[in-house]
Amino acid sequence: MEITAISDREKIKNFLLEEPYLHLYELGNLHEKIFSRSKWFCASENGAIKSAAMLHISENDNDNILFLLENKNTEAAVRLLQGIISNLPDCFYAHVSHDTAAMLNTVYETSSPVIYNKMKITGDILLARSIKYPEFTYRVNKNDFEAINEFLRGINPEAFFTSAMIETGKYFIIRKNSDLIAMAGVHFYSKELKIAAIGNVATAPEYRGKGYAGSVAATLCRDLWKDIKYIGLNVRADNIPAIKAYEKMGFVYYSSHEEIRAKRIK
Numbered sequence: 001m002e003i004t005a006i007s008d009r010e011k012i013k014n015f016l017l018e019e020p021y022l023h024l025y026e027l028g029n030l031h032e033k034i035f036s037r038s039k040w041f042c043a044s045e046n047g048a049i050k051s052a053a054m055l056h057i058s059e060n061d062n063d064n065i066l067f068l069l070e071n072k073n074t075e076a077a078v079r080l081l082q083g084i085i086s087n088l089p090d091c092f093y094a095h096v097s098h099d100t101a102a103m104l105n106t107v108y109e110t111s112s113p114v115i116y117n118k119m120k121i122t123g124d125i126l127l128a129r130s131i132k133y134p135e136f137t138y139r140v141n142k143n144d145f146e147a148i149n150e151f152l153r154g155i156n157p158e159a160f161f162t163s164a165m166i167e168t169g170k171y172f173i174i175r176k177n178s179d180l181i182a183m184a185g186v187h188f189y190s191k192e193l194k195i196a197a198i199g200n201v202a203t204a205p206e207y208r209g210k211g212y213a214g215s216v217a218a219t220l221c222r223d224l225w226k227d228i229k230y231i232g233l234n235v236r237a238d239n240i241p242a243i244k245a246y247e248k249m250g251f252v253y254y255s256s257h258e259e260i261r262a263k264r265i266k
Helices: 009-016 022-030 074-087 098-104 142-155 212-224 238-247
Strands: 002-005 040-046 048-056 065-070 091-096 108-110 116-122 137-139 174-177 178-189 195-204 230-236 251-264
Touching: 002 065, 002 074, 009 040, 009 048, 022 178, 022 195, 022 230, 040 074, 048 074, 048 137, 065 074, 091 098, 091 195, 098 108, 098 251, 116 238, 137 212, 142 178, 142 195, 174 212, 178 212, 212 238, 230 238
Parallel strands: 065 091, 195 230
Antiparallel strands: 002 040, 040 048, 048 065, 091 251, 108 251, 116 230, 116 251, 137 174, 174 178, 178 195
16 A cells, blocks of 8 residues: 555545545535645555545644544555654644544554544435424524624634635524524535535524524525535534434434544653
């Protein structure tokens, strides 16, 4: 198996699209702004990619990110990590499978893993049941960014949210009177690739447990079905209420990965 750096974005895209539900978020990293600031590596056999890795380098070492990507080929992922581990930065945040996470412990001190489930939805049969508040649900646009951003940061200060996301037109909120109650949108959306990764689903603490998040997320999904084929999301494996809410909408478990912080052992 050959371990090399790779800069052919089209070839990387085709590899990721072999398992679109597995790589919905990583496909978003092929955007020129992110791709130009990242390094990509692959393990190949006879010219075909078997595993890939993306290393995003930040000005702050604590914000470096490593994505170790495989299409259910753990052996290739392990071989790739073995081949690049000596060239990785001293600190980074890693997205890896359980079977490859242990390899980092030979060189790095790692935090306790946070496990995320990837879930997918393949039809809209159950969505209507989850839409409980249609009369209070609104599509938002870029003019609403400041208010939406303030609401989301108040609930999740570390949320990944930019004005470009809201400009997709795929963000919805539930508002009653002057109260912003819940929101749902996309981390990545591409009509060209027909994929969407749902993200930034949030409910004000005092309104939780009443189906607001499920309602606004279901509205979003029904809207996405107009031009999207693959819809998925990441959710913490220990967030049982969220998982149950997504299951009621029709989402099913697809795979898991671990997110850990790594610091090189001196």
